[in-house]
Structure formats: structure tokens, C-alpha cells
Amino acid sequence: MYSEDEYLQLSGIQHFAFCRRQWALIHIEQQWEENFRTADGRLMHERAHDSSLKEHRGNIIIARGMRVSSAEYGISGECDVVEFHRDEQNGVFIRTLGGKYLPVPIEYKRGSEKETDCDKLQLCAQVMCLEEMLCCEINSGYIYYGEPKKRSAVEMTGELRKSTAALLREMHELYDRRYTPKVRRTKSCNACSLSNICLPSSEKLSAAHYINEMLENDL
């Protein structure tokens, strides 16, 4: 169990899965560079978190910007949206809502569905927090993609949970050592919001070294 002052930012898991170095630059070295993708994504999250947009839809109550944390995994953060579906049979009793509900988190992303699992890992970390806080089991959640403005269901498989837990453990290990991994060029660098901060130091690499690295990473 982690104490609260050891908690890492939940959303960092998406950076960590994308590139360990990117995560370390943001979360250990506190460097951040905003480009179009991050600015647009931030605006989308602000809209999702706008607490003036409260909704009750039939048997569903929608909470926005809900704070979540997990002592077991040492993380805290916010869920963009959590829908509480009234379910007297399978739901968990939530005193403030006065009934039994199934929580279903929804993470908002600006772009389209990615080939990597970065978004799913973030959603799974949210699920693990909600399960710990509400003593319940959540079997699925959703990721809403700005393109094509559609929700995609994500099942919380044992494999996804295992990968999420392993990444969170690794994040804590790197953070405890305050270790920033060295540059490792991959295709991800082309879409990286920190490439201007990160890559100049790698320009000293010879062209041959760079080409070898690219070929290795493509295999």
C-alpha cells in the first residue's frame, strides 16, 4: 500500500506506455510542450469535466471530473465521466445516490482509436481505482473518440489488468530512482509532443546509428 504523498498521476500511464522517456520528462523533470494535439485534447477534457453539465438520464446518473485514487497502486487522478447505471441486482449500494448502481467510466480522447493500448491502460487504471474506492467489480468501460465521435467499449480482461498493474509498478520504480530513460527513437517520436525538448540531445547520433535504430525498432 502506498501513502498519499507517494501517489503518481493516473493519466501518466498513457505517457508511460507511449514512451518511458516522455513520461519521465513530464512527470519527473516537469517539462511540457503543448502542440496542437495536446491543446485540442486538453480542451476536450475541459468540456468533459465541466461540472455545470450535470445530467440525469433515466436510470443513469452522470458524474464529471470525478476524483479517484488507489492506495494499492499508488495513483490518483480524475475520470472524465463516470456513469452510474441503476442496477438493484448487480449494482453496489452508493449511499449518496440512495440505491444500487454499476459505475461505468468513460475516457475522452480527441483523435481516433489507436493501434497501441495506451488509452485502454488509462481506462483500466481508472477502473482499478473505482473498484478499490467503491468495493465493486467493473467489467467494462468506454473510450469516446473525437473522430468519429463514437464510444468504443473496452473489456477489463485479466490480461489488461495485469499489464496495467505491471506498468504502474514500473512507474513507481523509475520515479523512486528519479530516472529518465535515454532517447530511443521509434515511430512514436513523429507524434510526440515533447520531441523538441527530447530529440536535440540525440542529434549527436551518427546517421548510421540512427538508421540502425530505426530498422531495429521496426522489426
Ligand code: SF4
Ligand atoms: S521524442 Fe521519442 S524518445 Fe523522445 S520522448 Fe518523444 S517519443 Fe520518447
